[in-house]
Amino acid sequence: MQKSREDRQSAAPEYHVDRQVGFFLRQANQRHVAIFANGIGDKLTTTQWSALSKLKEIQPCSQNQLGRETAMDVATIKGVVDRLVKRGFVATAPDQNDGRRVVLSLTEDGLTVIAANVSAAVAATEETLAPLTSGERMMFLELLQKIC
Amino acid sequence: MQKSREDRQSAAPEYHVDRQVGFFLRQANQRHVAIFANGIGDKLTTTQWSALSKLKEIQPCSQNQLGRETAMDVATIKGVVDRLVKRGFVATAPDQNDGRRVVLSLTEDGLTVIAANVSAAVAATEETLAPLTSGERMMFLELLQKIC
DNA sequence: TGATACTCATTCGCATACAAATGAAAAATT
């Protein structure tokens, strides 16, 4: 068998960044974020949407807890919540029992903006997975979850 | 068949952010970036590594071209290249034929740092995919590429 | 009770990531 050029010099296998998982993960995430931003009407980012949606499920809750539930760093969730508060989607209140905590809850506007964008969020998921068949989607999601 | 609680009110299916592709993609990417940062010795980020590795393949080339090859925005590749130049891994020179272009090339230190970290980069890929079997990895990579 | 450890929120610094605007230079078109 014909040896490749680098095998003549050494046994080191070729390395190509653009064939590594990390390279694809970054790109896939980029594509999804772009699709989401494009489809959503209220200039909500994917992380802001995650925070809002999760807050609807578990409110009231503290900032750090919301961060854990949405896989965001304390510094990250702080910035996200700040922007949502600034836009009037989230309200903050001091916790009576725990002086450190800030209790988060959705405002009326917050509930409204969620309701107005659920279908767009679903559509973004759909478009992201569009290149895959139904069977491939299930397989892909299962494997993707394993490496989280 | 027993109807679920929300079906009694409306036909709207449940929506859970933490079951959407985007949620998993962000987390999977986060995990890989963390693994890479942890394993690499020279404080190189995943994007910096991509730029260095790709530059080795295609040098000399312009900044924008390197950005396209590594799937980075013009503003993003600018910042990445700036930091690599600052650390002495990449050299810049004006293009003789095209007055707009900045020709990029690797320095000796750049080649050295690549050689010193290829094994760590391979290990990071390996660790990221560790939860998957060999067969699952091939399947996963194939599907992941489809949604890039 | 008092020391220790933990949790929560905040802040700083650094590094992506992209939209949008700008200016310069090159290429394509008329």
Add this chain to the structure above:
DNA sequence: AATTTTTCATTTGTATGCGAATGAGTATCA
């Protein structure tokens, strides 16, 4: 040759994302 379009690099502004440090409050345990 003149106009238009494209390309390249840069800059500004906004939004994640994480490490690390800080300070305030809570919990634990000797």
